[in-house]
Amino acid sequence: MPRPRSATSPGRPTMATIAREAGVSVPTVSKVLNGWSEVAPQTRLRVEQLLDERGYVRRRGDRSGASHSLVEVVIDSLDNSWAAALLAGVEAACHDRNLGVAVTVARDSGRPGGDWVDKIIARGSRGVIGALVQLGAVQRRKLERAAIPCVMVDPVATPEDTVYSVGATNWAGGRTAAEHLIELGHRRIGVLAGPEDLLCNRARVAGYRAAMDRADLEVPDGYVRYGADFSTYTGRDLTAEFLDLDQPPTALFIGADTLALGAYRTIGERRLTIPADLSIVGFDDRPESHWVSPRLTTVRQPVEEMAVAALDLLAQLIRGRQPRSRRVELATILLERESTGVPRPDRNR
Incomplete structure (x- = not known):
């Protein structure tokens, strides 16, 4: 008895070859295999015939009429x-x-x-x-x-x-966070972000810089810091670096709520208070932001x-x-x- 041919073996029928012979697109073949109703009856019949003639072996997920x-x-x-x-x-x-x-x-x-x-x-x-x-x-x-x-x-x-x-609108979120701090009267505003290789983090920092530029405020050396990850440990350590500057910021825009939780830890260890000594804006609106004291001002991403x-x-x-x-x-x-x-x-x- 001949062995069934595999659809994924070299030189044997694939969805691409079936589509080419039937004169349709690969997604159309996929629809036929998965039982979608959006294929014309004549097209469906032609594809089904080619699948049988060429010995195409259906994957476990190719379930015509399946509901799941x-x-x-x-x-x-x-x-x-x-x-x-x-x-x-x-x-x-x-x-x-x-x-x-x-x-x-x-x-x-x-x-x-x-x-x-x-x-x-x-x-x-x-x-x-x-x-x-x-x-x-x-x-x-x-x-x-x-x-x-x-x-x-x-x-x-x-x-x-x-x-x-x-x-999410990360650039706009970073700009809004910085503008909020500027409207409160802050002039020395730092930004603590997640990994620099992530597009979302670079966009948030760019939005912060746009707000600072528009307000004609300087961004001193050391006021933009990227972390290796989003952990509370990274937030704790980088906040300590900000506070150790000769002229530390009065406010931080922190690009993730988990990083902000680490900042809370450092600020408490230094016997400083939020927001009297350091205002903080986070990003995400994670559940934890509601449970810290004081509750975290943050930018919600949906x-x-x-x-x-x-x-x-x-x-x-x-x-x-x-x-x-x-x-x-x-x-x-x-x-x-x-x-x-x-x-x-x-x-x-």
Whole structure:
């Protein structure tokens, strides 16, 4: 009895070869394999006949008429509330669409392992949402060949023209944070950001600089500091460096709430008070920002809504539709609480 031919073996039928012979696109073949109704009956019949004639072996995820499919989320880390909020948003949106969720953690400097794409193809995942990760060129090509669309949330670098992505208005958020401190009367304002190689952090710092330039305020050497990560330990250590300057700032814009929690620790150890000695604005509006004392003034980025927007884009791509825009940015908003106030006159000269 002859052995069935594999759809992924060299020289044997792939979705691309089926699409070429049928005179349709790869996404159309994918729709037929997955039972979508948006394919003309004659086209569906032609594709199905070619699949049978060429001996195409369907993946476990190629389930015509199936009501449940997988969306793959690949994320840089799970040990923070930003990741928890993103996954909660994805899971809720997938639940509404009767989709399952599989999660991969990219432990190697934000890059998923070399065999990651092969694993999600074997799992039958319908699409990918990448969060704060960077996919290699080979991985992107494999996804394209397998007709598995991908949407990035907070892409690490400026997205290429062909990449679909979702993010927050990070530049505007950084500008708003700095403007709030300037309006309170602060003149010596520092910025403490997460890793410099991340696009979102550079955008927040650029927004801060724009506000300082507009107010004709100097940004002295040492007033812009990037951390190696978003941890409270990094926030603690970098805040100590600010306070050790000959002329320390009277206010800090801190580009992540987790970093701001570390700043609280250092300020308390120095027997200083917030906001009398140092005003602080965070970024994210994570749950922890409500529980510190004083409550943290912060810039909210709508992480859960970003997850839903990413899934909306992905659902359109899975169905073979062309979204109106490749880039979606959701608005940030400043939430004024008790960690900011007017500077002490003797420290603001």
